[in-house]
Amino acid sequence: MRCGGLNTTKRGIQDGVQIYGCNDCKHRWRNEKRITKHHDIWNDFVFHKQTIREICNETGKDKKSVYKYIQEYIVLKKENHHPRPIHLVIDTTYFGKRMDGTSWGVTLFRDYDQKENLWWKYVVHESSDGYLEGKIFLEQKGYIILSVTFDGFKGNIKVFQGVPTQICLFHMKQMVIRGTTLNPKTEAGKVILALAQTLTKTSKEKFTERLRHFHMSYATFLNEKTFHPDGSWSYTHEGVRHAYLSVVHWHDYLFTFHADKAIPNTTNTCDGHFSHIKDVLRIHRGMRLTLKRKVLDAILLESTIAPKTKQKKEEKQG
Secondary structure, three states, X not given: OOOOOOOEEEEEEEOOEEEEEEOOOOOEEOOHHHHHXXXXXXXXXXXXXXXXXXXXXXXXXXXXXXXXXXXXXXXXXXXXXXXOXXXXXXXXXXXXXXXXXXXXXXXXXXXXXXXXXXXXXXXXXXXXXXXHHHHHHHHHXXXXXXXXXXXXXXXXXXXXXXXXXXXXXXXXXXXXXXXXXXXXXXXXXXXXXXXXXXXXXXXXXXXXXXXXXXXXXXXXXXXXXXXXXXXXXXXXXXXXXXXXXXXXXXXXXOOHHHOOOOOOOOOHHHHHHHHHHHHHHHHOOOOOHHHHHHHHXXXXXXOOOOHHHHXXXXXXXX
């Protein structure tokens, strides 16, 4: 500082590095060299998918220094919002292993048209309260939710009541496949799987009629019971029955996109984004949870794992 005093304070963050200011002479400063090091190393680590060893070889720095730069880098929170009407896609993905209790996830709200992440939150499991928190946040920022597409979490029907709601057709097919498998052994299983595979190619009226015909043809089959020696019973064809009931349950939300072609009928924009994120984390496996979430925050803030490529594309379109 210019005056040599010690009365200093933090004055915000730029490019991941803290800026300081003197309360006496009002001088502000930062270590430009340090900023460049932090920023370049962080981008190589996250967006260029370079390992610490590769960064060491490229920069000539030792492993301890590179790791220190990465640990000290500060990821900004999302503050720039441009309220607008949006077709919202929401989803939650998980990390860790559910069997040993290390599972955790991130819930993401993403603008389908501009491929921008608008809100996210780390969670242990999906909950209506979590999704409601995101909805309220966007509405308070001034966003107008024109529609919402989600993966099949039941609580979202109530959370987004009054908003045109579309269930992801890919997830709908997966629900059916979980009950029938990809190679059903029964006629009913083959028919309900074939019916689910027509979701993107048929009308609501035709699908509804075929679903009604399926029920008439296989109701007795679906209700067959198997009685066990201990006196209990279960449905004989429980998998196929579950597949059929899943379709019935979500029937009213399968064809919302027919009323407005701008409404996405899958959550692919979130699924693809999550897939790229997991690729990055896989490269840097072994990170502590705090660093792992910091990497996620950086990618989610950019809404892509290739921010420079995205920026060039936007400039070209502009």
